[in-house]
Amino acid sequence: MALIEVRGLTFRYPEREQPALDGVSLSVERGAFVVLCGKSGCGKSTLLRHLRTALTPHGERSGEVRFDGRPLDGVGLREQAARIGFVQQSPDNQIVTDKVWHELAFGLESLGEPAPAIRRRVAEMASFFGIQEWYEKSVAELSGGQKQILALASVMAMQPDVLVLDEPTAQLDPIAAEDFIGTLAKIHDEIGTTVVLSEHRLEAALPRAGQAVVMSRGRVVCAGAPSGVGRRLHALGDPMLAAMPTPARVFFAAAEKKLDSATAAAGGLAQNDNGSIPLTVREGREWLGARAAECRPYNSQDPIGHETSVGAAFCRPQKTSAPPVVSLKDVWFRYDRAGRDVVRDLSLTLAAGEFLCVVGGNGTGKSTMLRILTGENRVWRGKVRVFVADPQKAGARGLAEAGLSALPQDPQTLFTRPTVFDNLIDVAAYHNKKAAPEEIEAEVRRVCALTEIEDLLAFHPYDVSGGEQQRIGLAMALLARPKILLLDEPTKGMDSFFKEKFSRILRRLTADGASVLMVSHDVEFCARHADRCALFFNGSVVSEGAPREFFSGNSFYTTAASRMSRGLIDGAVTAEDILDNLFAVATPSDTF
């Protein structure tokens, strides 16, 4: 018997036309690892919240949720709290108390466990998750990844049968996200807890999953083993395919190419229909290795023919002649006299019309560098120039008038008005003081169309999803008519669909002569779209170059496609690169 059974669940939020869930049926077996995916706003969160009575949203509902053979409403709140663990998105908001040990004990306190039982469980959990080191710390001292692990541990301390997680990695950097998913896999493997996880970062989660469920507009599109779901999405031509891990995307694209090509054998794909598809880099390498004879090394002189997506970005000419709009020379910065240097001996330039991505780990000083450019941090040694002016002398107003605009990591910090529209009008009016109201509104409408937020204008900015907030923030930054746009982790929380759109927005900006400096963990995005990438480490740039030479030169800190094809197709950094060079050598081999 399934542990969780959802039957024909339909749900509509008050005052919304479209149902958030439309006849959803789902069954989760005991001990399963289920990954729920779909575009942002497809109803994933709403569905997960129906798995706990205490969190179920208000609205019209029909259908049924059963837990362990009983209707969920009939399962007592105490039993639900103990048996169905729930982890949410924000590491900061879901932590309640000020100390790590108190947070671990919180759930057990609620259940009224006696102190010796709590002591034991807390000790067990701290040991299992390896958090003894920070057991006595204040929560404020932890990193985002540590906070999220703490949230998971404090739920696990209640020893639930099933863990429900609502996009738990959306606000983490990729390394912390991998760690989190790894911890989750460890719980699943070693304790046997049932896991229901919603995710848009499928690269890490999907290979671990026994079952994948794809949702779209409140409906389940398909469900089953990840390989089967991948095939089904491919057959349907569903856009969710773009969110699949790189090896899987290469696999399907290669299958299509093979079929389209003249040498394709009949039913090439069908032959393998029941086999698994490569999901991890290792499986991808095995799959590619089996076709090594058909590969050729990447040749950067090759014209790249296809203009299908944004992969074409690679043959962009280098813009070297223009003088830099931003330059940092031998810059040192620390927060206080006795502290250590956060930025040390940094030299970097940004040319007009250039899209520069700075990648690197957490705490290496990337965001600090951005705040040097906005004039918030004053350097103690070295020279900083933004449009030939020193940011300290120009002041915030001066920099803004010259065209510097910075989008913060958390877009919520920008929202000062009760509706999205008011927020945008505010910024537009501020930057076009002499314009008539109609002109300002037209400008706002134009930017809204560009960032696809027309439908959200009447909402409170806090009522829309994280990815949508990111877009609103972007619209606000664009309304400042930037000539230099500074972006801090803009793709965090964006789904793969909007990332493509986002790259086109940036591309249009740079085509108009604006420069973009983006600080990011999103290696895949940077590899596909940047003009130049730089690796930040220990306060300065240790290597830089065009994305191809940059990422093919790195062995670990590089894209999945590069890791997958290393030694087989040298120099390939995106899925498209692999495809271009796969089957490039004609062989008699027909089997796919």
Next chain:
Amino acid sequence: MPPLQRAGQAPPLRWAVSMGNATQYSAFAGYHPLVNYLFFGYVVLVTALFPHPVFLAISFAAALGTSACLARRSMPKFGLLLAPPLMALAVVFNVCFTHRGVTILGYLPSGNPLTLESLLYGAASALMIGGVVLWCACYGAVMTSDKFLYLFGRVVPAMSLILSMALRFLPRYRAQAARIASARRGIGMGVSSPANPLAKLRAGGEILSVMVTWALENAIETSDSMRARGYGLPGRTAYANYRLDDRDRGLLVVFAVAITILLVLVFSRIVSVSYYPVFVMNAGGASPAPTVVWAAAYPVWRAVAYACHAAVCFLPLGLEVREDWIWRRARTGMLVDGAD
């Protein structure tokens, strides 16, 4: 003498949590919060309510010693800096504005008399104020938020959680306000010149209004997280990392004995003081005295009272010295392991 370490038992967790940071803990802070709290309750109350000069002098000396000792372990030196000017003010104020007392030493420029009694009372007030300030500073260093929450969580469970949440939120709010200011600056809408107070005030107001929305919005997710972990179910317990062990019980017995003796001696007026109109110290016991022998023993009893008070007041300092001594011996290899 409590044993140094018990075989076969894990070291008590609370040692390390006591000062928030393992490197800063003091010997006394390693005791149970109840012991800490009763100690500070005693010293502050006695110092503030009983103006006997010997008691005040003992208390002040102990407070000074304990503060100096804790200051070595990075306690804020605020108390040590604040006490001297307050003490000086106490003397000056009392002498200038109180003219009670019969022993006139001279006349102030204002024409009012300067009396010996007001001078003495001023000095006693100075010791009292200095003592209370220093003890409060020590209290802040020893009674961390966890300990306070632990003690009062048992009385009012909801309060303990509320305080813990408040301690989490306040630093978060401060950090968020800074982030909002920085974000607005980034899109060119920050304060341009800090010299303009009106613009600064307006920007501050705007940030405050954003903060309110932000706090309310994020509180929803926090409350979801609390409900998801069963908050609101009846029968909530409060967990803490503290355990009352024999060491703590020993100290509680010492407190109880000392306090009982003191109360008896104070209420029988064997130790007493009065400043006005004439300074009289230890005027006598219950009058008439029950027996001659009892009356003859008064000086002994007074000595006992002072000793009891001193024993309690100097307790943290004594524990500290004892611990230093243990560690010195341990380091020089003179302490054989398991020595009891």
